[in-house]
Amino acid sequence: MEDRGIAVDSSFLRGLASEVDAKIKTLTKKIHTAAGEEFNIASPKQLSHILFEKLALVTRGLRKTAKGGVISTRESELTKLRAAHPIISDILDHRELAKIKSTYVDVLPGLVDAKTGRLHTTFNQVGTATGRLSSLNPNLQNIPILSEIGRTIRKAFVAGAWYALVSFDYSQIELRVAAHMAGDQKMIAAFQQEQDIHRMTASEVFNVPLDAVTPELRRAAKTLNFGVLYGMGASALSEGADMSRDDAHRFIEEYFHDFSGIREYVEKTKQFAREHGFVESLFGRRRYITDINAANQRVRSEAERMAVNMPIQATATGDIIKMAMIAVDAWVRKENLQDDVRLLLQVHDELVFEIKKDKVAVLAPKIKAIMESATELKVPLVVDVKSGPNWGEQKIIL
Numbered sequence: 001m002e003d004r005g006i007a008v009d010s011s012f013l014r015g016l017a018s019e020v021d022a023k024i025k026t027l028t029k030k031i032h033t034a035a036g037e038e039f040n041i042a043s044p045k046q047l048s049h050i051l052f053e054k055l056a057l058v059t060r061g062l063r064k065t066a067k068g069g070v071i072s073t074r075e076s077e078l079t080k081l082r083a084a085h086p087i088i089s090d091i092l093d094h095r096e097l098a099k100i101k102s103t104y105v106d107v108l109p110g111l112v113d114a115k116t117g118r119l120h121t122t123f124n125q126v127g128t129a130t131g132r133l134s135s136l137n138p139n140l141q142n143i144p145i146l147s148e149i150g151r152t153i154r155k156a157f158v159a160g161a162w163y164a165l166v167s168f169d170y171s172q173i174e175l176r177v178a179a180h181m182a183g184d185q186k187m188i189a190a191f192q193q194e195q196d197i198h199r200m201t202a203s204e205v206f207n208v209p210l211d212a213v214t215p216e217l218r219r220a221a222k223t224l225n226f227g228v229l230y231g232m233g234a235s236a237l238s239e240g241a242d243m244s245r246d247d248a249h250r251f252i253e254e255y256f257h258d259f260s261g262i263r264e265y266v267e268k269t270k271q272f273a274r275e276h277g278f279v280e281s282l283f284g285r286r287r288y289i290t291d292i293n294a295a296n297q298r299v300r301s302e303a304e305r306m307a308v309n310m311p312i313q314a315t316a317t318g319d320i321i322k323m324a325m326i327a328v329d330a331w332v333r334k335e336n337l338q339d340d341v342r343l344l345l346q347v348h349d350e351l352v353f354e355i356k357k358d359k360v361a362v363l364a365p366k367i368k369a370i371m372e373s374a375t376e377l378k379v380p381l382v383v384d385v386k387s388g389p390n391w392g393e394q395k396i397i398l
């Protein structure tokens with residue numbers, strides 16, 4: 001993957017840079033007008049003065065910085081204030097655009113190799129505690145896919161001549177691994193029956209029929225499904241799902257009541273970590289949890305979150321996806337398809353290939369089948385396949 005690199009459309013990025021500059025300029029003007037004065041938006045000190053002194057926004061529930069003990073203006077804290085004043089959304093948008101411009105839009109063209117005309121990232125195999133690969137110089141695993149600007153940047157990554165970019169994405173792999181490791185019968189049955197897992201969870205937790213699940217309830221259930229695996233508490237759920245803290249607490253209780261296998265997995269994993277000082281993935285990848293018995297409750301809680309999440313994340317994106325990569329590579333070599341199929345990127349639960357356009361219809365189903373049989377779980381592994389001329393404009397083909 002490092003050697004092959006991925007083709008980049010530098011002229012597209014130059015055009016995007018002008019667009020982003022114009023948007024940043026517009027947002028800067030809006031923010032300064034709302035604040036009633038010009039100030040350095042990138043300065044936490046000046047921003048804090050505007051928000052909490054001049055505009056007198058309520059600071060209850062916001063964290064303070066470790067250094068100096070002042071109200072934090074980090075993204076996670078500002079997000080809590082979205083409803084308090086229109087300036088907050090503009091500041092968050094401004095930050096995202098500025099970060100994407102400085103990290104990708106302005107930088108990527110200069111990183112394209114003059115000889116190959118392609119961008120060659122570096123993959124670190126030992127950079128994470130869960131075993132998942134990390135990417136640097138540049139980090140191609142961190143382009144925000146949920147935002148419009150993030151999706152636009154992906155359009156700059158293109159296929160070489162005669163090739164199409166084809167992405168193979170494991171569907172909800174961490175939830176499937178959690179269902180397997182926890183042995184939760186309801187979750188296992190939902191995946192086996194190819195149900196919408198978030199809709200099913202909403203039906204169970206909010207005690208409504210499946211056909212009465214609204215998009216809002218499904219979104220809250222999705223937050224719950226993933227949050228529980230990361231040790232999410234009532235405060236985090238109330239913010240993530242836009243509900244009261246009391247409702248969030250009640251829904252977490254209901255979740256563990258309905259999915260008792262998940263509850264048992266969480267408790268057993270914490271207990272195992274307390275007794276042994278480590279946790280393991282399904283395939284034996286180990287992480288030592290040094291603070292699991294710490295006297296400080298906050299430190300201990302953080303260690304418990306790591307203990308619960310590590311076996312699931314490590315199994316899914318530390319082990320299974322690597323096993324799939326090795327299996328696909330072995331097949332490519334065996335069938336002598338090195339010129340037709342090229343693995344370019346691994347982004348967490350997604351593999352990005354360059355496949356000859358006239359071979360996609362034949363080869364993509366075979367890669368999908370290899371990935372879906374990388375290991376055998378109590379639930380099926382499912383891979384969604386998308387193809388297109390670039391990474392940002394792909395349509396589902398399988």
